[in-house]
Amino acid sequence: SYELTQPPSVSVSPGQTASIPCSGDKLGDKHACWYQQKPGQSPVLVIYQDIKRPSGIPERISGSNSGNTATLTISGTQPMDEADYYCQAWDITTWVFGGGTRLTVL
Amino acid sequence: QVTLKESGPVLVKPTETLTLTCTVSGFSLSNARLGVTWIRQPPGKALEWLAHIFSNDEKSSTTSLKSRISISKDTSKSQVVLIMTNMDPADTATYYCARIAGRGGAKAFDLWGQGTMVTVSS
Numbered sequence: 001s002y003e004l005t006q007p008p009s010v011s012v013s014p015g016q017t018a019s020i021p022c023s024g025d026k027l028g029d030k031h032a033c034w035y036q037q038k039p040g041q042s043p044v045l046v047i048y049q050d051i052k053r054p055s056g057i058p059e060r061i062s063g064s065n066s067g068n069t070a071t072l073t074i075s076g077t078q079p080m081d082e083a084d085y086y087c088q089a090w091d092i093t094t095w096v097f098g099g100g101t102r103l104t105v106l
Numbered sequence: 107q108v109t110l111k112e113s114g115p116v117l118v119k120p121t122e123t124l125t126l127t128c129t130v131s132g133f134s135l136s137n138a139r140l141g142v143t144w145i146r147q148p149p150g151k152a153l154e155w156l157a158h159i160f161s162n163d164e165k166s167s168t169t170s171l172k173s174r175i176s177i178s179k180d181t182s183k184s185q186v187v188l189i190m191t192n193m194d195p196a197d198t199a200t201y202y203c204a205r206i207a208g209r210g211g212a213k214a215f216d217l218w219g220q221g222t223m224v225t226v227s228s
Contacts, residue, residue: 001169031212035153042202042221043153048214086153090211093166095143095155 002091004098011104012077020072020101022087032070033088034063036081037100043086047072079105108132110142110203110219117225118193124224128186128203135181136161141206142186143215144177146199154199158206159186195226 004024012018022032032050035043045054047063050070060075070089074081082105087098114126126144133140143158157167157177167175176189186203200223204215 033214035215037153042218043204043215044218045214045216048208048216049212054216088215090213094168095158097145097153097155100152 002089002094002096004087004089004096006085006087006098006101008099009102009104011106012074013106014079015076018074018077018081018103020074020085020087020103022070022072022098023068024070024089024096025068027068027070027089028066030065030089030091032063032065034070034072035086035088036083037086038083046085074103077103077105081105108205108217110205110217112201112203112219112222114201114222114224116223117227119228120194120226122193124188124190124193124197126188126190126201126203126222126224128188128219130184130186130203130205133205135179135184135186138162139207139209141213142179143204143206144186144188145202145204145215146197147202147221148196148199151199156190156201157188160206193226197224198226199224 034047036046037043050065051063062073084100086100141160144156159165159177174191179186200221202221204218207216
């Protein structure tokens, strides 16, 4: 079965750039999505089709996908960005989520 | 305004069958561009996709639970129902429904319900 791998945690200082990788076999051949989940809340879609942002998502959140790795990048990280982030992709007949990455803004 | 709302029992006993309902508003389950999916999240753990259904009744479910899961929809009631049999304490989780939007392999879960916590215990 297809798997997506994320680091359990990433730390960043306020105002700096955070990068969260998501790796999977030939992930660049698929479309990756990213979801943000804050404590006690439902997930929110922040990136779809590798690089697109839904309405209301700030421009400082961006995505890329090439080779075996999709990356979520948050520029000028703010305390409000502290959350769990999940990558996701569609594989044949199955949706697959990564294990999630906790972003800590120190 | 588009909303999805999950409903169902808070507590089920081991071996019982769980029935969860997702009631949607602001869009139609007959919309060919949209679908509805179920995802769960055990306490402190990652998201796990369970099943989806589209307007043409195309369905799919996760391989690991395929024998225990069924999904259906009632378009007239704007409801999608997930049934999971032979519940186990390991199935304790928050269960979410979400809307699927997009085309082909570029679909995404663009809107989520608030989730409903289900505990499996005797």
